[in-house]
Each structure stands twice: as structure tokens, then as C-alpha cells.
Amino acid sequence: MPVLPGAEPYRHEGGSVGVLLCHGFTGSPQSLRPWAERLAERGLTVSLPLLPGHGTRWQDMQVTGWQDWYAELDRELRALGERCEKVFVAGLSMGGTLALRLAARHGEAVSGLMLVNPGNRMHGAAQYALPLLRHLVPSAPGIASDIAKPTGVELGYDRVPLHAAHSLRALFRVVDRELPQVTQPLLLLHSPQDHVVPPADAARILGRVSSRDVHEVLLEQSYHVATLDHDADRIVEESLTFIGRLAPSVGKEGTATGG
Template sequence: MIRKSDFYLEGGRLGVLLIHGLTGTPMEMRLLGKGLHGAGFTVHGMQLAGHCGDTDDLLATGWRDWYASVEAAADAMRARVDHLFVGGLSMGALLALKLAADRPGQVAGVGVYGATFRYDGWSIPWLARLSFLLPFLKTLGLGRNRVFLEQPPYGLRDERLREQVSAAMRSGDSTIAGLLGNPWHSLADLYQLSARVRRQLHQVTAPCLVAHASDDDVASVRNAELVLRGVSAPSELLLLQDSYHMITIDKERRTLIERSARFFQVVAARHGHPVPA
């Protein structure tokens, strides 16, 4: 099912499903998607269930709903392509890894962009670093109306883009830059998803390109190292030196596009598929 904020770019028989992060939108994956499409891929930038609306829309869903929307998008795309790759940013990276773990015969490779198992970057306030306790509070029914507000630099080293994104979040139009804050109960679901994916990492047998900002303000490089240690497939690490958390739109997005396209093409070639022209 194509949702209102999805984008779909028809290309060749190699497909890439792109998954945005918690409270985010497909817009944060569009530049990467356009670059991959330019390299010959068919690309679907999907909208997660409960996203691109208001806080109540998000709170009406949980990680199982978000993952179910990923599975539905993957099923639709597999009918159109010969090999399916999946890439995700932040929480989207966790959903991509879970899909690869659950469907080893269907996912050819994974783009793991700024994986966020824990919010432990340098811009995260000390109270927010305790958010791993939120699943417990949620079981008690506490904090449903509480929100952790996004903090500068909003995952962006590019100051011009940072101001644009900040203005879009303040405008209230969540289809452009997402919500201004992370609801406690949604963060609780993120940590439940995180624990599930950590236990499943060894089931990921598809090659992974693990890309992370070396100075990530939201999720430290320890998150990327966790993936590299846990997955069972040969994987590559791409450390970006001039970006913050939102590596799909920040200063080194062209490097990310080029490395992602090349990585997916090499994996496809191993399966005997001609690389896109």
C-alpha cells in the first residue's frame, strides 16, 4: 500500500526499500532514493504506520505496527524486482535489520544508516539518556502525554539545512520534517524493538553497509559497532567525518549515495545480476 507521503521511483530490476526513523518522514530518505534511482535502482521510500500525522496518530501505533508496514511494503516491492535491498535511518535501520533477520531468503543486502539502539550521542540530555527505562513506565501507564523535545543541532551539521528543518518542525507540518518531539510511549516501543533486534542480529546473513557519523550527536558509533559484531554476514563500515546523525541529508550525502549504490551493485553481481547501467 502506498501511503500519502511515500515516494516511488521506477527503475531496473534491483529494488531498494528505504525506511525513515522514529517521528520522521520519507523526506529524510528522498535524496538517497533519488541518487539510487539515478544509479538504476527501483526505489520505494515508505511511510511508517502512524507517522506523518500528529502525536495521537503516532501513539495509536507501536513497533509491531511500524514493522508490519515495512513487511507490507517489502511484499509489494518483491513482486516488482529480482533482488530486494533494504535501507533504514536511525530506528529505520533497526526495522531494516529485523526484516533481514526474519526473511534471510528475501533480503539481498542492508543499508544500516545511523543505527540507533540507544540514544547516547553527545547532544542527548542526561535525562533522555535514561529513556531505556521508558518501557517499564509504559507498562505502568505513566507518561503517555510526555514528550522529549528534539534538541539542536537536530542531527545536522549543515547549518543552512538545520535551520530549514527546524523551521519545518516548528511549522507543525509533520509530513516535511516530522514531529518536534519524541513521545515517551513511542520511545518505549523503540527500546522494545531495539532489544528484539539485538537478539536477532546473528540471524542477519545478508551483507550490510554500516554507515555512521563519527561525531553522531544522537547515537554514538557504539551503535554501529554493535551491528558489526552481531551480524553473521561480511559487512562494511563507512564512517562519515563531516556529518551528524541525519547522514542521508547532511553534508556527506553524496558519499553515502555513491557507496550505497556500489555496495548494492557488488552484492547483486555476486548473485549473477548485471549491474545497472
């Protein structure tokens, strides 16, 4: 299936500091593209891949699972590590969950984490019903475009494939066990009004990671997809400040050419 217009992966060849950005469940690189482009403007090397099963039609996601999504990001991280002195990982929602696993597994290869409304567990009846329900019903209503800004639109599926949702449930459990292995500096930005991931997830992540350098930011004006919402500029500013503190060369190398 062809990739939906706007859902294409994005890459920019910049300087010696890289950023890997991870989009969310049933979403696409479109939700993080403005953030990625702003980072590229500052001379950073940027990779924003399209996860397997995403960006086409929801039926394509039914045959993928969290191991496929993680493997794609693992490859991208290794590739960035070969050409960059420092690599930061950023993620939205499930992308934040996957970013935490990259940090837990790769240690010093990840210089810092920037997470926006990361997920940690399934809530409500879904967590109990999914193991059986996924064999009876192929999909459920979508979760895309939880955005307070009236003009904000997320390019994501209008249906949630339930086999993939069951795999997401498994991912949450795996990563929750690995959180104590996360020691990197952490910038956690989350929305008090989030209709997809409740604030309890951010609180649990903060309580379980071993990171000592932690900065928490509340995105008061945004819903779940804050990267396309009223706080989008603040996310960019906070992330550039975070990277600049840990990699002081950023902003001094000039903007590199390439795309």
C-alpha cells in the first residue's frame, strides 16, 4: 500500500548531534514533523521514521506488533550512532514508550530522552477484554486528533486494529519492567487534559526510572497530541534547551544542508 500523503518519514543530515523521533500508535511522522523540522533548522541530524504498519491503512497494522515497531527504531538509533557523537531520543505517546525501551537497552548510546505524553499501561475494560475481543472484532474506533487547537489535525487511522492494540498492551508491560534501567537525563512533557493517556502514566514513569537529571513540564494548553497543539512551540523550546545543556555544541555549528 502507498504511504498516505504527509505520513512519509523525514530525515535531515546535520551536525554531530542527532535526534531520533518516534511517533505514536496508529499515528505517523506527520504528528512530529514540525518538531523535527525545527530541530533540523538548528543544525541537528534528525531521523523521524515511519513505523511498520503505520501511515497506510489500519488493516496493514494488524499483522505487525511491538517487536516490529521497536526493531525499526533500534535500526535508526544504531545508524545515527554511527555518524553522531551524541544521540537524543524523542517520542510521542507510544513513541515515548518505545524511546524508554531504547534508553533501557542501549545505555550510554542514548544521551537523553524527550517524551511527550508517553504511555505506560492500558486502562479501563480494554486491558481485560483485548485478549478475547481481538479474535471477535477486528477494530475499534480510532484515537487520533486529540488536540485542543481547533485547526489541529493528526494524520492517523480512524480505526484501532485490535491485534496491534493487544501487542501494545504487551509492550507497556515489558517497558514498565525495564524502567529502572533508564538512567539518562529525562525531559518529560505532559498534558493534564489528555483524553488518550492519563496523567497517572507520566507519574508512574517518573516514579520508576532511575534518571537523576529529570525535568517535568506541564502542557496546560494542549491535549494528547501536544506536538500539533497550542504548546508545540514550547515543546520545541524546551527540547532545544535540554539538548543544548547536554550537548553545548548545538547551535554553534550552523545549519547543515541536506534533507
